[in-house]
Amino acid sequence: MVWAGIKDPALQPIYDKVAAGARLNRQDGCTLFETPDLLGVGRLAQTVRERLHGRKAYYIYNQHINYSNICVNGCKFCAFGRKAGEPGAYEMSLPEIFEKVEARAHEPITEIHIVGGCHPDLPLVYYLDMLRGIKARRPEVHLQAFTAVEVAHLAQKAEMSVPDTLAALKEAGLGSLPGGGAEVFSPRVRQSLCPEKLSPEGWIEVAQMAHRLDLNTNATMLYGHLETVAERVDHLVRLREAQDETGGFLAFIPLAFHPANTGLSDLAGPSAIDDLKTLAISRLMLDNFPHIKAFWVMLGPKLSQISLCFGVDDVDGTVMEERITHMAGAQTPQGLTRAQLQALIREAGCEPVERDTLYRVIDA
């Protein structure tokens, strides 16, 4: 067993299931989180990763736009959100956003990733015009915009149903939804960290409505704060059940909690062992999710590279300007070049594949 890289005998039954391609249950999930055998968990996840993707590792040439940090939610784990009028609060006008898009018009960007807060005043037309204006400037670019939380907020402000809101956004150029705002589904944790935020049921509902409108979405989990192992596993199982129903999730992205400048700055944040385990266990539990992504802005390029040997098949993209994690003290660079991403992937023993949002291969 040691040579196979699995030392903890408690992992044997899970190994058997993984070898047989069988689904893991909640208890398996907890066992995986509790074992000290990090490399054993990694080996199991690699079995699945290699079955699905071989040695391929994906990246995307993308641009991030965080249009505003003004947010009514006030989540404790967030260093980005500000109330309107608070120092550091900002919102970009549409011309400012278009300027950012135009500034990079010469680059082979295939996706623009747009996320902000739940703004108290901006009307739906701001969002629709944003999408239309970007599309007019770069029609070929896929717009991955607005988390389920923002979409539900927009719908409520506009006094429209979520499906009608999504349809209007889609009409204006929305291509898919990012996976943010899921946090941890546990009501216990949310009660103390983000009581104002869209409920887990609401989050899943928006994602599933998007899927029914033929919009793909991603999913995330913010971990490493107050949640228990069982609560993490529950989060994964609920996502798996939702995916069984609608099948529209593309990638799962575990997000490591960054404590600096948040309401939880006394916490240490997750260890690297926890980061790698969480990624690997996500690969194992989410058997119906095509991709597991390490968001290098949060994990750092080094740990993201290591994660490619722990079940991960996607490292996100070039990014260039990201505010949410950097305001929480992330020391990572603002962007990586295509060559840097390719080298990072190759050095991990994988084959770099540039993709678009829908994981179609781009000839880079």
Add this chain to the structure above:
Amino acid sequence: MNGPDNGLPEKLAAGARLDASESCRLWDLDLLTLGAAADQARRRLNPGNRVTFVIDRNINYTNICTSGCRFCAFYRPPGAADGYVLDWEALAAKLTELKAHGGSGVLLQGGLNPDLNLAYYLELVHFIRGFGLAVHGFSPPEIFYMAGQNHLSLADLLRRLMAAGLSSIPGGGAEILVDRVRQQISPHKCTSSQWLEVMAAAHRAGLKTSATMMFGHLETREERIMHLFKIRDLQDDTGGFTAFIPWTYQPGGTHLKGEALGAVEYLKTLAISRLVLDNVPHLQVSWVTQGPKVAQVALKFGADDFGSTMLEENVVAATGVGFRLTRQEIDTLIRQCGYKPRLRDHRYNLAVSSEQ
């Protein structure tokens, strides 16, 4: 499993000594396989869940150096406007601060400075010892240079430094112990056999030393293995090495330039070091070059030592890589991974009554 077989799996499982060709074949194994084997070797040499570290600071008494190594962003040539030799007052302040932080010793290194004489070095060691701090000082290139400048044999020089209070010798300046590489990156530094000669003399004089390897520049993977074998062979003779510390070349601000090596190659090299160096007790992570998170992962790839608090570090910092950690942060980083932090001194003796 992954990679070629040829009996290597059995040898690794049994913890048997690897020959050069087997060691070179380790590169073909995947990261997780290497990690699992290295972790087993670590547990054989260092059973239990202890991870050690030392409270110290790196004091660089001078940055003036005639060596002019192409990978170094720290040195200044003699006569440069920003060259320095630390004055006694500044040194005393650093030592007082270190004492206040509970430090047990100083990592003392500088450059090959033609204006400093033996009396200075002896006074320097004596001065630091006066603060009740151990002196883990002078890498082999410095010792070799000092011996030459002062027309002393290595044994005589070491005897005098020990009499002044030198406690142990850091393993710096090893870079890659292959002269093909040294010729290109540090032509004016002592050769690999001279480096080993200093260490052999130190061990015979009763001084413990560490050993380092700076990799990820012009060397091949095979040359890294050659480096490990030179350390292992000397260790078979003298047994004086306490720990091995591999770290990656940081290109910022250097003449050599290039790209820094990634974390996967670092972990593979670390694990292979653990597997090849079956006779060196400890393996140290390099958080100063890898950052705290990769350092945590490194504990699963054979490392059992977290290095030091480095209240002060100037050499790596000169390349623009600026990771800093406090004692408390190191303690937390170790605990978070399920290990027990223990303070040690520079000779790898555990601190008495350290209840952390």
